Amino acid sequence: MPGEQPVGQAVIKLNTNEHALPPSDAVMSAILSLSGEALRRYPDPTARPLRTAIAVQEGLSAAQVFVGNGSDEVLAHIWAACLANRRVASVDITYGFYPVWSQLYGSTLTQCPLRDDFSVDIDALLTVEEAVVLANPNAPTGLALTRSQIETLVAANRNRLVVIDEAYYGFGAETAAPLINNYDNLIVTRSLSKSHSLAGMRVGYALAHPGLVDGLNRIKDSFNSYPLDAVAQLAATAAIEDVEWLARASKVVIDSRKSMTEGLLAMGFEVLSSQANFIFTRPGRGSGLRLFDALRQRNILVRRWDTPRIADWLRISIGTPEQTRALLAAVADILDGAG
């Protein structure tokens, strides 16, 4: 289940990893510039200008770019095209949709345990025969592998596919995208939901060898030839081209993440070293559930899972600097009250 989306309440919403800032002005101008004629007609089924804009940023060709209606849809097509009825390996604490797609598409999923410090056990994954799917940075831990660790994994067995889900691209982690030209067994997926503050627009993409992109297009065309509407294509192209906005907005999030991390550490919390737009943290004393409920009573929404190993941990999205201050003040108040 996705995180709660409250309607009409004044809440500080730090539970679904939306971006702290509104999207680029260039995106809003692009949407306003759209003509009625562009809506009367079907959109470009190949989303060529958007794929070209992405390719230019990544030093790739448009033939190496696949786009879809959010990275969830892109990942679902990857599952249908490449992983259906196969053995797939991932980790035990990660994005909740991987087991869902595995079940839907008849894959046998092996979930390698994260190490005690929540890092990915790359040595264990090197030895498995299965295709590998990893979120990098991982969610909900926020911990990231380096590009060279991912290259080791991709190079270890050229006959198996490695899918790196970079939904949290742009907040400090190294990307695996530069490896695409060298390895035809690697797919990197991205989302504009977090990095570009466009969760409401639903745009995601995959970077891969043209042969893999062809396969994804065949699956897509048998499902929906027009997954990206004309508004989304135009807005996403403007977002991708506004590289200054990405740099500026990411810095706000990274600075706010540092304040939140330092504030929680000062109050005795354990905080993992996040490279995403959220942090994963555990109170030094008291239960995670009690803190989650107490924050909720103060209209601050964060995310928690009722899973044994992480039941005391909270995932807190990075908000604006003001929201971070409000969160830290509320936590201090709750700890005071707990005596």
Ligand SMILES: Cc1ncc(COP(=O)(O)O)c(C=O)c1O
């Ligand atoms: C690891 C991971 N992958 C993929 C997604 C899907 O993102 P979207 O469909 O908004 O592009 C999410 C969303 O939270 C995520 O956390």
